[in-house]
Amino acid sequence: MLFNSIDFAIFLPIVFTLYWFVVQKNLKLQNLLIIVASYLFYGWWDYRFLSLIVFSSLLDYSIGLGLSKYEDKTKRKVLLLLSLFVNLGFLGFFKYYNFFLDNFIDAFSLFGSNISIQGLNIILPVGISFYTFQTLSYTIDVYREKLKPTEDILSFLAFVSFFPQLVAGPIERASNLLPQFYKKRRFVYSNAVDGMRQILWGLFKKVVVADNCATFANQIFDNYSEHSASTLVFGVLFFTFQIYGDFSGYSDIAIGTSRLFGFNLMRNFAFPYFSRDIAEFWRRWHISLSTWFRDYLYIPLGGSKGGLVKKIRNVFVIFLVSGFWHGANWTFIVWGFLNALYFIPIMLMKKNRVNTNDVAEGRLFPTFVEFRQIIFTFLLTMVAWVFFRAPTVTDALLYLKGLFSKSILTVPDNLINWLITLAFIFTLVFVEWLQRGKEHALELHDIKISSPLRWSFYILIFFTIFWYGGSQQDFIYFQF
Incomplete structure (x- = not known):
């Protein structure tokens, strides 16, 4: 169901x-x-x-x-x-x-x-x-x-x-x-209301963002050899938000539904695409799995204790096993290997615990350095997602090869058709940036908003889900 x-x-x-x-x-x-x-x-x-x-x-x-x-x-x-x-x-x-x-x-x-x-x-x-x-x-x-x-x-x-x-x-x-x-x-009314808000936002991320992104991502990845480099860039971008909207949307619905029955589940996503380095990304992405591997595999192996070789070995083990957990395909193992390569330099420089607070905390805008860090981390993540999405390692390498060509400067093939979906992606990023210090994007209990305005916002999201929801797609992580 x-x-x-x-x-x-x-x-x-x-x-x-x-x-x-x-x-x-x-x-x-x-x-x-x-x-x-x-x-x-x-x-x-x-x-x-x-x-x-x-x-x-x-x-x-x-x-x-x-x-x-x-x-x-x-x-x-x-x-x-x-x-x-x-x-x-x-x-x-x-x-x-x-x-x-x-x-x-x-x-x-x-x-x-x-x-x-x-x-x-x-x-x-x-x-x-x-x-x-x-x-x-x-x-x-x-x-x-x-x-x-x-x-x-x-x-x-x-x-x-x-x-x-x-x-x-x-x-x-x-x-x-x-x-x-x-x-x-x-039954606690305030918890139930907050749970319903989280369900609503989860449905928006899944049905409006992820399912619409899936349509374009599938078209581009399935025919990547026929597209320009600029189109391939958008293919990765669509998948990047497809998998986030899909999986974090599921988690939001699951956590919100649990609250309706008086249960509190652990947080699974903490706005990971605002991370300033790959270590922060993995503290914010699929938190329940990352901490599971940390406590039941990484720490028993010795964690970050011991010599340099042992530290590097443990990092590779944790990321390779995480990749293999996701599926029986070499693409997932390469995806895990690539994330390990991203993580090791940060660990060796002892900077993997630097960014533990919310970015631009107490400010509306990030500094130039923070913005640059976010973009760089986001680009690294996008490259890794190519391996996660591609059917084979060869396809992933050919896709990446296609990204680095002169056609990167051309206008993408179907840009007009993508504008509405890109607007939904922007809406997602905008709302979550404003709420990045909260447990979820529609946590509004400490924000003073008039009742008519608040309900207008809920109704707008509801009708957006109803009118602009993409063709129904299974949740990506059902296959794992």
Whole structure:
């Protein structure tokens, strides 16, 4: 079920009404309703894969109880390894089996040996990377004794399957989300209103910005050899805002929807395209994944401690694994490698923690130096996105080659057709720049605006979504 669908527009009010007006006095019934609604939400796509979520949930629930019973380090480690093996095994099979098989065959062909192994027609379960990492955060934290295992199976099943963030995050930590299922929730009008604002802005980013950008990005990337360099520049620009509007839009809708039910999810985007260096960008982009890898991979490897070689190794590991997490294609690995190359000079100069505040804090405009830093970081990010979007590494390299030609000075092929979409991109950037110090772009509780003006603004966004929404596109991160 898509957030930007009629199905969800019917589903959400029904669940909301049952949650607050029928079962609001019974915590267990509320959690049970969330489980049923979440399984319906996920099963709407393909009910057969519900068994994976249920199995992973029951496995890690049982392992958590087992970890609470044993003090022997060997037995506890065996239980942890069982969770890692099964969860990552499912992820590896569904997501990477054919990738490894194809590369295995290609490796033999380099040495003149041709082997024939039939690949499998595997359907990738939506959101498997997200809920797998979410359940792993539970077993790892219980193993480290940073979290007490739960005996409340309803709360645990609801935690794993919570429908707002089930298929594309944020990847919640058990330590943050799970305890919220133990406590009685109460309806807070101001939180619900703020959640609705965040949903509205998320829909604008997804339906108006991302889906319209997708149309032009697809046309240009699919026929890049036929276009001028100036057109290719706009192709990358459209994809840059497509993926941001698509993914951050999903996160906004997920977080806003959660607030309607009395839950607080972690922030997943913090206006990343206003970053002044690549380190700041990664503190602001897909925060739930970046911090997951930091806490469960980077720090255990030694983090930034140790010698120079170890520091560089850890950076490459974290970015390459992040790239591979995104998909079974060498393009994602190269994308991760390129971001590691961007990051290492900053780390070696010990400037990776310089820009930790909001840019131009307390000012309307950035300084010239800040503006230059933002543009440079944005351009580096755009180059990396070419590899993320291209079907193969060769296509990405040819696309970049096409950017550096004399036709860069020509007028793009279809500039007139793009003007409305470019206006939406400008609107997105303008509003988010003004609100860059807030949790989301429509956080207005401390801004004095008359009620008629505020509602006029909401209605304008609503009708923009209705009239100018692009052709319905699946969320990009559903494939991950």
